[in-house]
Amino acid sequence: MNTRIDRIYELTRKASEVIYKVLHRTPLDYSTSFSRMTGCHVYLKLENMQKTGSFKSRGAYFKIHSHLDEARKMGVVAASSGNHSQGVAFASSMLGVKSTIVMPETTPIYKINATRSYGADVVLYGNVYDDAYRKALEIAEASKAMLVHPFNDEEVIAGQGTVGLEIASQLPDVDAVIVPIGGGGLISGIGVALKKLKPSVKVIGVEPAAAPKYYESRKAGKITSIFPSPSLADGVLAKSVGDITYEVMSQVVDDVVVVNEDSIARAIYLLMERAKMIVEGAGALPLAAMLEGLIANTGKKVALVISGGNIDLTTLYRVVIRGLANAGRVAMVKLTVPDAPGQLYRALGILYRNKCNVIEIKHDRFKPDLPVGYAIVDVVFEAPSKEDVDKVIEELRQAGFRVN
Numbered sequence: 198m199n200t201r202i203d204r205i206y207e208l209t210r211k212a213s214e215v216i217y218k219v220l221h222r223t224p225l226d227y228s229t230s231f232s233r234m235t236g237c238h239v240y241l242k243l244e245n246m247q248k249t250g251s252f253k254s255r256g257a258y259f260k261i262h263s264h265l266d267e268a269r270k271m272g273v274v275a276a277s278s279g280n281h282s283q284g285v286a287f288a289s290s291m292l293g294v295k296s297t298i299v300m301p302e303t304t305p306i307y308k309i310n311a312t313r314s315y316g317a318d319v320v321l322y323g324n325v326y327d328d329a330y331r332k333a334l335e336i337a338e339a340s341k342a343m344l345v346h347p348f349n350d351e352e353v354i355a356g357q358g359t360v361g362l363e364i365a366s367q368l369p370d371v372d373a374v375i376v377p378i379g380g381g382g383l384i385s386g387i388g389v390a391l392k393k394l395k396p397s398v399k400v401i402g403v404e405p406a407a408a409p410k411y412y413e414s415r416k417a418g419k420i421t422s423i424f425p426s427p428s429l430a431d432g433v434l435a436k437s438v439g440d441i442t443y444e445v446m447s448q449v450v451d452d453v454v455v456v457n458e459d460s461i462a463r464a465i466y467l468l469m470e471r472a473k474m475i476v477e478g479a480g481a482l483p484l485a486a487m488l489e490g491l492i493a494n495t496g497k498k499v500a501l502v503i504s505g506g507n508i509d510l511t512t513l514y515r516v517v518i519r520g521l522a523n524a525g526r527v528a529m530v531k532l533t534v535p536d537a538p539g540q541l542y543r544a545l546g547i548l549y550r551n552k553c554n555v556i557e558i559k560h561d562r563f564k565p566d567l568p569v570g571y572a573i574v575d576v577v578f579e580a581p582s583k584e585d586v587d588k589v590i591e592e593l594r595q596a597g598f599r600v601n
């Protein structure tokens with residue numbers, strides 16, 4: 198008998214008896230567009246629609262609920278700059294528990310505000326997650342508050358595992374599940390639940406190339422630390438997986454793949470355009486992997502765990518503009534125009550006659566490397582189609598403007 202896996206499964210069953218007082222059973226929606234694009238039957242498990250905008254509230258709620266007397270007496274503490282902080286803050290306030298969340302001083306203000314709005318005391322400390330985590334340990338030691346780890350904890354893993362139980366009941370003949378990996382709590386929980394209920398299910402993890410901690414660990418046959426680079430998938434930029442999650446993953450994860458930033462951006466964009474879903478980078482990893490050809494054209498029933506939707510609007514704006522540019526519907530051009538009355542008007546007339554709409558424009562006549570008598574104009578514009586963009590550029594050149 199495998200004691201840890203059995204224990205986590207039992208705990209997952211228990212979690213499913215308590216979490217729905219407060220949390221949602223999220224939808225598992227069939228996606229016609231993504232099924233057509235990948236040659237599989239693609240279903241989206243919409244954890245972006247969970248309370249707090251990610252699955253994290255499941256593990257946090259179950260953990261705190263499992264130690265309620267202690268938590269009510271001493272409070273709880275956690276370190277995170279992301280979804281875990283909101284999950285712990287929300288679960289605590291639902292359960293009448295005082296929570297203290299330590300966040301790095303570099304945390305974006307909207308995340309700090311979101312965590313405070315769920316009722317937590319926020320302590321800002323250090324530059325990176327590790328500093329905040331050490332501070333959280335110190336607070337836990339001094340105040341005897343319970344530390345809620347973001348992933349390396351059997352009860353947290355079990356709480357996340359309720360996603361797996363839901364998938365099994367919503368789609369009993371599921372063939373494969375694709376899950377993002379940060380520290381490995383989510384995929385461990387889902388893997389345990391699904392492998393118990395349907396051992397033939399393939400459980401596949403996805404990481405960004407910016408932080409391939411489990412990919413490298415699996416290759417090396419031991420836990421391997423990495424230095425994460427910045428990524429759109431900022432929710433999964435841990436340095437390493439945990440010892441508990443590593444042990445569980447080695448038993449329930451069939452494969453792990455890595456995707457690059459362009460794929461992640463495209464997946465976020467397509468989820469918005471086709472599925473009308475706002476999804477953060479980490480949550481878009483499974484679709485990015487599918488669009489890169491994972492399990493392509495097999496006709497299999499695949500559930501993609503869309504793990505969260507907490508993306509800030511400036512990042513979203515950049516992704517949308519890039520996506521539109523790739524689709525040829527937005528163009529960015531640099532024009533060199535004579536610095537004389539009417540020249541800019543003439544250039545913009547070409548855009549206007551081709552039904553293009555200017556989104557952004559910047560006019561600069563003081564660049565040191567610019568020939569005297571010329572100005573640089575950076576224009577971002579929307580065009581009806583890629584062909585129209587090409588036509589506009591051609592007409593601008595014919596009119597004597599230099600276009601880059």
Ligand SMILES: Cc1ncc(COP(=O)(O)O)c(C=O)c1O
Nearest residue numbers: 379380381382383432479504505
């Ligand atoms: C949106 C999102 N997806 C996936 C993950 C990865 O979860 P885990 O650390 O349990 O692997 C995280 C982690 O915070 C997350 O915020």
